[in-house]
Amino acid sequence: MARTTSSDAQALFHSLRSAYTSTPTSLKIIDLYVCFAVFTAIIQVVYMAVVGSFPFNSFLSGVLSCVGTAVLAVCLRIQVNKENKEFKDLAPERAFADFVLCNLVLHLVIMNFLG
C-alpha cells in the first residue's frame, strides 16, 4: 500500500514535470518570480521568529510586499495565459500594464508603512 502511494506520488510528480515543460516561457518567468517573492517572505518570517517582532510595522510591510507582489504576479499569469477562456479578449500588454501599475501603488504604500 505504501509503495503504491509513493510510486503514485512519483508518477504524479513526473507527469507534472513533463506537463510543465510545455508551458510557454513567459509563464515560466512569472512562476519563477512568484517563487522568488514567496521565498523572500519566508526568510523574513524566519528572521522575525529569531529576533522578535519589534518593530512590527516593518515586518508586516516586508512580508506583505512579498505576498502582494506574488498575488499580483499570479493575477498576471491568469490573465496572460492563452488557455484561459475568460481572459481571451484581454491583451497581455494591458494585463502587464495593470501589473506594473498595481505593483507601483503597492510599493508606495509599503514604503510608507516601512518606517
Next chain:
Amino acid sequence: MARSLEGFLVLIVAALIYSSAVASVFQPISDSHRSVALELFTPLEGSFSSLAETYEALRTFEVLGIDKKTDINTAACQSVLETLGSSSSALKDLFYALKVNGILKCEIKKDVFEGVTSRLQATVSSAGALLDFYYSVGGLVIIKDQTSKDDLYLADAEGVFGSIKALSQSDGRWRYNSNNPESSTFAAGLALEALAAVVSLSSSEIDQSLIGATKNDILKLFDSIEKYDDGAFYFDEKLVDAHEHQGPLSTTSSVVRGLTVFAAVTSGSLNLPSAKILGLARFLLGIGIPGDAKDLFNQVDSLASLESNSVSIPLILLLPATVLSLTKKDSVKVKVNTVLGSNAPPLTVKLVGVFRSGSKDTSLVEGQELKFNPESAVYALDALPKSVDVGKYTFVFEMVLHDPDHSYLYATGGQTQIPIFVTGLVKVDSAEIAVLDSDLGSTETKKIDLTGENTVSLSANHLQKLRLSFQLSTSLGHAFKPHQAILKLTHESKVEHSFVVGSSGKHFEINLDFLGLVEKFFYLSGKYNVQLTVGDAVMENSFLKAIGHLDLDLPEPPEKAAQPPPQLLDQKLRYGPKAEITHIFRVPEKLPPKELSHAFLGLTLLPLLGFLIGLLHLGVNLKNFPSSSVPAMFAVLFHLGIAAVLLLYALFWLKWDLFTTLKALGFLGAFLMFVGHRILSHLASISSKLKSA
C-alpha cells in the same frame, strides 16, 4: 569753605549715629554718601567708559568734598585732550570734555580752545534740535568762564534764544525738536540751562519780553509738579518714552538745575512759592542714599544747585535723635541746616505743639522757644515737657528768621511735623496666677514676681480654669496698653498655644477655661510651660518671663480626635536638603546584534539571485525589443521611468515625506503612463499583426 564744611559735617555725623530713619525726616548729606560715592564711581581699568560718566563722577566727588584720585585725573585729562583736539569728536563728547576740564583744569592750549569755540559757534548757527543747542551753547559758556574771554559772544543771541523758546509748549514743557510733537519735562530743564547760557553769552541785553515769557513757562511747569504726603514735591514724565525713560529723580534734578541756573542770570524774582522749592529739596533728600551711580550724581548735583540758589534756599530742620528716653532724661535737640549741611542764617526755632500720634486733639504743651547753643549750633529744650508720657507723638516746629529780608531768600516751609518716640519704664505689679474651680473660687492663688527669677508650679484638670492678672502703669501713673501681651503654654511635646491677655485700663487679665480648650489642646495631658510676654516699642523694660509649670490633666482623646501637628525636632531639618530624585527613563528596546541582522539581509537577497539565475536558465532574451528608433526610445524611456519610480520610493524611505513624494510621483506617473501606453500599444499592435498575418 570746604574745611568748615567738613568740620561741621563731622559733628553732624556724630549726632546722626543716634538717629533713627523715620520716613518723613530728611537728613542732609553725610559721610555715608561719601563712602557710597567712592564705591559706585569706581572706574574700570582706571578710566570711565565715557566722558559723561567721568563728568558725573568728578562732579559728585567735587560736591561731596572727596579728594580725587590722581590716576583718575590723569586718565580723564588724557581723554579730554584727545576729544578737544580731534575735529571729528561728537558734540556731546565735546560738551562733557569741557565740563570735565572745568573741574580738573587740565592744561589745554589756547589754539585748541579756539578750534573748539569756532566749531561750537558754527553748530549754534546751524542747530535745530534742543540737544544741539544745549551742548553747543553750554560748551561756549564753559569756555568763556575757563579762559575768562570776555569777548566771547554769540552772533545772534536773541535769535538763538528765540529758536530755543520756539520749541516750548503751552504747559511749560519742551519738545526735543520741531519734528517730534512729544514734549518732556526733562527737556524743559535742559532748555532752561541752554537759555541761561545764551543770556550770559549775549553782548547786549536780551529782550525782556522773551525773558518774561520764559519765566511764565517756568511757572506753568511748576503747575504740573506732583507731591507725596510727607511734603515732598517732584516732577515726573507723563509719557513713557520708549528708548529712554527719565524717572522722577532725573526729571526733577534736570528742572532744578535749569531753574537755578536761569534764575542766577536773570534779574527779578520768579514768584515761585517757597514751599515747592522746599518740597523739591525734601524729595531729593528723602531718597536717602541711592544705589545707582547716575541717581547719586543727580541727587548730589541738584542739591548743590539748591544749596545757594537765587530763587529760595531750602532750610532743613531735623532732629538728630527722634527716640527720647524718659529714664535717661533726654531733651529735645534740633538742628537747622541747608541741604548740603552748611549753617543756616540766624533764626529761632519754636515748638508749636505736641500731639499724640493719631489724634489731633489739643496740644499737650504750649508754644515754647528752643534755646540756641552757638558752639554746637543746636537748638534745645531744657527738658521734655512734664505732660509727655511714654508713647508716640508728633512734635510740630516752626522756624522764624531773624532778618525779615531773609524770608525772600530762604524757604522754611511753615510748620514742620516730626514724629517722636518717647520711651520709658513701665511699672508691672500685682501679678497673680490662680487655678479656679468653676464658680467655687480658687484652690490656689500664687503671687508672681515678674521681675524675679523664681517660678511657680500649678496643677489643674479640665474642669478648672487658669487666671492670670497683672497691672501696668507708666511713670506718670497713666494706663498703658502694650503692643504685645501674650500668654503661651507649651506642652512637653513642643506643641504651643498662645493667648492674648485682655485689658481694661491698667488691669490686665486672662481666664483660660480648660473645658472649652480640651480639643484645642489636642487632649494632651502633662506638663505645660507657662510663659508671659509683654512688650512695646516705647517700653524700655519689655519682658518675656517663664512663669512656671502647669500640670494639666485632660481626658482621653476620642476615636476621631485631631492629631497635633507634627513638631520638628530641629528647625533646621525643615529647610534642609530633600532626598535626591532619580529619574527613570524609558529603556530602549533590545535590538538584535548587528551581525545577525546583516546575515539575514544577505539571506533575503539570495532569492533574488536565484530568480536571476533561473531566468538565465530559462533562456530569456530580448528578441521582442523593438528595433526601429521611435518605439525603441519609448521602450527605453518606459524602463527608465519604472527605474525612476523605484528610485523615488527609495528616496521616500530615506528622507522625503509623503507629500513631496506624491507630488513627484504625480509627475513621474503621468510621464510613465504616457510612455508605457505608447510602447505597450505598439507591442500589442505588432503581435496582433502577427496573429492576423
